Structures are given as structure tokens and as C-alpha cells.
Amino acid sequence: MSKWNITFAKIFCIKLNQKSDIQKDSIERVDLAHNDFFEYLRKNEYARLDEHQHTYLDYTGGGLYAKSQIESHFKLLTQNILGNPHSTNPSSLLATQLVAEARQKVLDFFNAKEYYSIFTQNASNALKIIGECYPFNTNSHFMLLADNHNSVNGIREFCLSKGGKVTYAPIYFENLRMDENFVQSRLENNEEFEDKLFAFPAQSNVSGVKHDLKWIKIAQDKGWDVLLDAAAFVPSNKLDLSLYHPDFVCVSFYKIFGYPTGLGCLLVKKDKFEKLHKPWFAGGTVSFVSVNALHYSLIGNHERFEDGTLNYLDIPAIKTGLDYIESIGIDKINERVATLRSYLCKALTELKHDNGKEVVKISGPTDNRNVGGTMILSFYNVDGKRYDFEEIELLANKINISSRSGCFCNPGIDETNSCLTAEEISKYYTSNSSGTYEYKDMERFFGRMRGATRISVGIATTQKDLDVFVNFVKSLLNK
Numbered sequence: 001m002s003k004w005n006i007t008f009a010k011i012f013c014i015k016l017n018q019k020s021d022i023q024k025d026s027i028e029r030v031d032l033a034h035n036d037f038f039e040y041l042r043k044n045e046y047a048r049l050d051e052h053q054h055t056y057l058d059y060t061g062g063g064l065y066a067k068s069q070i071e072s073h074f075k076l077l078t079q080n081i082l083g084n085p086h087s088t089n090p091s092s093l094l095a096t097q098l099v100a101e102a103r104q105k106v107l108d109f110f111n112a113k114e115y116y117s118i119f120t121q122n123a124s125n126a127l128k129i130i131g132e133c134y135p136f137n138t139n140s141h142f143m144l145l146a147d148n149h150n151s152v153n154g155i156r157e158f159c160l161s162k163g164g165k166v167t168y169a170p171i172y173f174e175n176l177r178m179d180e181n182f183v184q185s186r187l188e189n190n191e192e193f194e195d196k197l198f199a200f201p202a203q204s205n206v207s208g209v210k211h212d213l214k215w216i217k218i219a220q221d222k223g224w225d226v227l228l229d230a231a232a233f234v235p236s237n238k239l240d241l242s243l244y245h246p247d248f249v250c251v252s253f254y255k256i257f258g259y260p261t262g263l264g265c266l267l268v269k270k271d272k273f274e275k276l277h278k279p280w281f282a283g284g285t286v287s288f289v290s291v292n293a294l295h296y297s298l299i300g301n302h303e304r305f306e307d308g309t310l311n312y313l314d315i316p317a318i319k320t321g322l323d324y325i326e327s328i329g330i331d332k333i334n335e336r337v338a339t340l341r342s343y344l345c346k347a348l349t350e351l352k353h354d355n356g357k358e359v360v361k362i363s364g365p366t367d368n369r370n371v372g373g374t375m376i377l378s379f380y381n382v383d384g385k386r387y388d389f390e391e392i393e394l395l396a397n398k399i400n401i402s403s404r405s406g407c408f409c410n411p412g413i414d415e416t417n418s419c420l421t422a423e424e425i426s427k428y429y430t431s432n433s434s435g436t437y438e439y440k441d442m443e444r445f446f447g448r449m450r451g452a453t454r455i456s457v458g459i460a461t462t463q464k465d466l467d468v469f470v471n472f473v474k475s476l477l478n479k
């Protein structure tokens with residue numbers, strides 16, 4: 001650990017005590033110790049939630065930072081002089097060192113010895129690098145799951161503009177999981193294509209479904225490159241890149257530990273690095289440029305894709321954040337999130353209007369198998385009429401619940417959920433000459449509602465938060 005690092009002494013201490021308790025006591029005691037630990041974190045690191053009586057249930061939107069992360073970073077900034085990296089002056093050298101430490105921490109955290117770690121603004125920016133630099137051409141095939149964030153969907157435009165083929169692999173209406181037969185058959189029989197890229201999220205940012213990482217190797221064995229969107233997965237799951245070897249991986253750090261925003265990374269497997277063709281150069285990315293002869297040479301490592309001055313004041317906070325997560329243990333966070341999700345799932349499915357009709361419906365899996373701490377909900381009144389998601393959000397806002405609603409930048413889930421066909425959507429799109437596409441207008445055209453309410457749990461969630469939400473749903477009963 002560098003001298004600028006915080007020590008999470010209190011947390012380590014609790015962890016050790018907990019271990020000895022676990023060894024001594026029964027299985028039931030393990031769960032209790034577990035809860036005590038997270039209650040401790042809530043009180044000491046996230047006290048602002050209770051001070052504001054705030055029920056935060058939007059962890060897939062953004063994680064929350066711990067108090068100690070901010071204190072540590074504040075100390076770093078107020079006690080040191082940091083200058084623009086890549087010079088030999090002392091302020092620059094310190095910034096260079098801290099950026100290098102953060103980069104190494106990212107590689108260690110994901111066990112990514114075979115990868116370059118490229119700092120980006122966020123996951124979307126990492127994905128844009130792939131869109132711009134993957135060698136799409138008339139012999140390319142880009143296959144992606146219908147369950148993808150728009151920042152992955154948008155890559156198709158790079159492929160299409162270069163004359164490549166795009167295929168969406170569907171998900172099932174019933175459980176929002178991948179249609180494995182479709183994927184298997186499309187991964188095969190594609191010998192005529194030279195550059196084939198398969199993209200899927202390790203975890204859906206909407207349904208919470210974890211798509212099986214076995215598809216990485218299956219696709220690669222058939223000659224595909226694999227882009228894994230790990231943005232919604234890594235806040236509560238271990239991604240070990242010595243076990244799985246996707247060619248490209250994107251993450252956003254604020255989703256894992258809340259602070260800083262504005263930083264993500266693209267992990268590129270070293271043996272695929274030269275396959276990405278950067279179409280331009282910028283400051284910090286070149287080892288040689290001439291203006292007289294128009295020659296240039298790009299740097300042969302992560303720096304090639306880090307345009308201009310790095311966010312050197314915030315990058316050191318990535319190491320602080322990852323140290324914090326490690327001090328708790330990602331497996332422990334995983335277990336906690338799974339417990340919270342199943343608690344919420346059970347409580348919600350038990351709620352019914354007195355006439356037996358459901359007040360809330362969970363779309364996607366309710367069996368808690370291979371699913372993370374995210375779920376989408378639709379609400380119904382006593383007559384079975386669906387509420388607008390805006391109405392639910394307004395009601396939740398009034399009692400200080402942070403949920404999220406809409407379609408969450410993932411139109412594939414919403415189209416599957418709403419059973420919208422390609423023909424219907426094309427008809428709406430081509431009949432609308434105004435060029436503006438309003439949700440309400442779309443709903444009128446399709447004659448059905450779209451969107452949902454999303455609830456996501458995370459590191460600082462307690463049972464009390466879930467009870468507040470369940471009581472909120474209860475307030476809709478028999479109305």
C-alpha cells in the first residue's frame with residue numbers, strides 16, 4: 001500500500017471478529033454476523049442515508065461512495081501537489097505514480113494479467129472505442145443480445161456504416177434470459193465472415209439476469225471476438241479474467257463504489273490490442289508525429305487510447321475505491337445482494353389486492369437463480385389496470401425513495417416485455433414525420449404501455465430500506 005492510501009482498519013477489525021464468530025457458532029449465526037457487518041457499514045460509511053431518511057434503491061444507476069473513501073481522497077488532494085503527468089517535475093511524477101498504481105490495482109482487481117487497462121470517461125466511452133476501432137467491413141458480423149444497454153446497441157451503427165452485418169439474439173419473454181439455441185446456431189455457420197464480434201452484458205442492467213459467461217469461450221472457439229459489458233455485473237460479482245477471457249471488457253467505476261464519476265475503463269486482451277485500429281491520434285497517444293511528412297506512430301500500450309490529459313486528480317480514487325471493496329470482499333457483497341433480492345422478491349410476490357389480483361408484477365426471473373440485485377416492476381390497481389411508471393415514481397419520490405423508471409437505455413428488454421414486433425415499431429417510426437419520439441405518443445400508437453419501475457440494491461442497502469419499499473407497495477393495495 002502506498003503512503004497515500006487509507007487503511008480501513010475498522011472494517012478489517014470487524015471482518016476479523018466476524019471470522020472468529022463464524023468459526024465458533026452455528027450457521028444461523030453466520031447470517032446474523034453478516035447483517036451486523038453491513039449494518040455497521042451503513043451506520044459508519046453511509047450515515048447520510050439515515051440522516052436524510054432516504055431510501056436509495058438505484059444502485060444500478062449509480063453506486064454510493066463510503067465516507068472513508070471521500071476522506072481518504074480529500075486527504076490525498078489536500079496534502080499533496082499533483083501536476084499533469086508524464087513530466088519529470090515532482091508534482092508530475094507523483095501524479096504519474098498514482099495513476100500507475102490505480103491502473104495496476106484495476107488489473108489486480110480483475111486478475112487481468114493478460115490485459116491492457118485503458119482509462120476512459122465511463123463504460124459508454126470504452127464501448128465507443130470498440131465501435132470506432134474494431135475493423136468492421138463488408139465481411140464483418142456483429143451479433144449482440146437483445147438485452148443490451150444502448151451504449152452497446154450503438155456499436156451496430158459503426159458496423160452498418162462499414163457495410164457489415166448485424167444480428168440481434170433474442171431473449172425469452174417469460175424470463176428475459178438468452179435464447180441459447182439461437183445464439184449457438186448463429187455462432188456456428190459464419191465462416192464466410194472475417195471479423196466477427198459478439199457482445200453481451202454479464203448482467204442485465206434492467207432485469208438483473210446474469211448471462212452465462214460460458215458463451216465467451218464458446219464464441220471464441222467458433223472464431224468470434226467477444227465484448228463483455230461488465231458495467232452492471234462488477235459492482236456485486238467477482239469478474240476473474242484469469243478464468244474468463246473476453247477480448248474486450250467495459251466498466252464504469254462509479255457503479256462499483258460511487259466516487260469518482262466520470263471514470264471507467266476498457267480492458268483489452270493483449271493479443272487483440274493490434275486488432276483495434278484507432279482512426280486518429282491525439283496528445284498523449286503517439287510516440288512520433290511529423291507535420292512535414294504526415295507520418296505518425298501510436299504508442300504500443302494503453303496510452304494509445306487515452307486521448308489528451310488524463311483525469312489525474314480522480315484516478316487515484318479508483319485505487320481507494322477498489323481497496324475499500326476488497327476490504328469488505330466482493331463475495332460477501334455478492335451474497336448480501338442475493339439475500340436482499342430474494343427477501344424483496346418474496347415480500348413483493350406475497351402482496352395481493354383483497355380480490356386476489358396482483359398489485360405488482362416482477363418481470364424476469366423470480367427464482368433468484370443467476371440474477372443480480374436489480375429487478376423491474378409494473379404496478380396494477382385493484383381492477384387490474386396498470387399504473388403509469390411516472391405515477392409510481394412521483395409517489396415514491398414523495399416519501400424519499402430513489403427508484404428509477406422508463407426503459408433504462410435498454411430498449412430490447414422493453415420491446416420483449418411489451419411484445420412489440422419489428423413491424424409495429426417500423427410502422428410507428430416511418431409514420432412519425434416529426435422526428436420526435438415521445439413515450440406517450442408511442443404508447444398511444446401501440447395501444448399499450450411501455451416502461452417499468454426499476455429497483456436495485458447494493459452495498460449500503462438494509463432490510464429497513466426494503467421494508468420501506470414494501471410498505472410503499474402496500475399503500476397501493478385495494479386502490
Ligand SMILES: Cc1ncc(COP(=O)(O)O)c(C=O)c1O
Pocket residue numbers: 060061122123124125149151201203204205229230231232252264
Ligand atoms: C450494463 C451497462 N452497460 C453500460 C452502461 C453505460 O454506463 P455509463 O453510463 O457509465 O457509460 C450502463 C449504465 O447504466 C450499464 O448498466
